[in-house]
Amino acid sequence: MYRSLFPRDLFAEVDRLQRELQQSFDTVSPSIRGFARGYPALNVGHTPTSVEVYAFVPGIDPARVEVHLDRGVLTLEGQREPATGPDDGKTTAHLAERFDGHFRRVVSLPDDIDPEAVRADYRDGVLHVSVQRRQSAQPRRIEVQ
Template identity: 55%
Template sequence: MSPLFRSTADLFAELNRMQSMLDRVFPSPGSSIRSQAGAGFPVLNVGSSPTSIEVQALAPGVDPAKLEITVDRGLLVIAGERRSELPPGDERASVYANERFAGPFRRVVSLPEDADPARVEASYRDGVLRVSVAKRESSLPRRIEVN
């Protein structure tokens, strides 16, 4: 066995790390700016109500003070970093599985034309980031009084 790897577990951990890096550089085909099913962190749920566009980002372990949310040219950008919860590098310790994402992230959601970038609210609770983008008043249905 190569002196680089002390055990089979180390070899598989290194192969998993390289696979994760390749997946980030070469995303799976068929992904779009609207959705990258299973390909990103945080996982997003995007929907709408009659008065707003609702985005939920499932982001446990993220410090809300370090989240950056911007709206520009019809794109909602959620960026931040999730710190690793693994113990610092101990030469005698080895990790058998590391399935939780750690590191910087950035997700982009294309907003519809009726989104109002001046009216955005965000909250973070129990590991879920909720972003609500109001729809423009001019796009909302309204009742016309007949005189």
């Protein structure tokens, strides 16, 4: 009787629920690490002089991508057109993993960035955004007299 009330592997079910709950919290608050998942995939890192963001957007026209920086929040937004395939009404898709449509990714940046020193480059399907840090925040050597 008790077997029908509980799943076979109660611990596996609790683990699955915990993962789902954590994923819902991960996508709520952006940070320098950005959202937990989404399209496009991002790599975010920093050097002593800059913050570097790489967005992997193969097959997208760079003119369809917008980059905004407002009050320390970097927003990457754009549109990916649907893949063209045979549209004869006879083809049935069994698996479609390629993302198309509107996308938006948001990354909170540190307070020491210089909003006037931002560069965005697109090459080989990778959007690279480099945001320089303020000179006053950069490490410097103080000579002892």
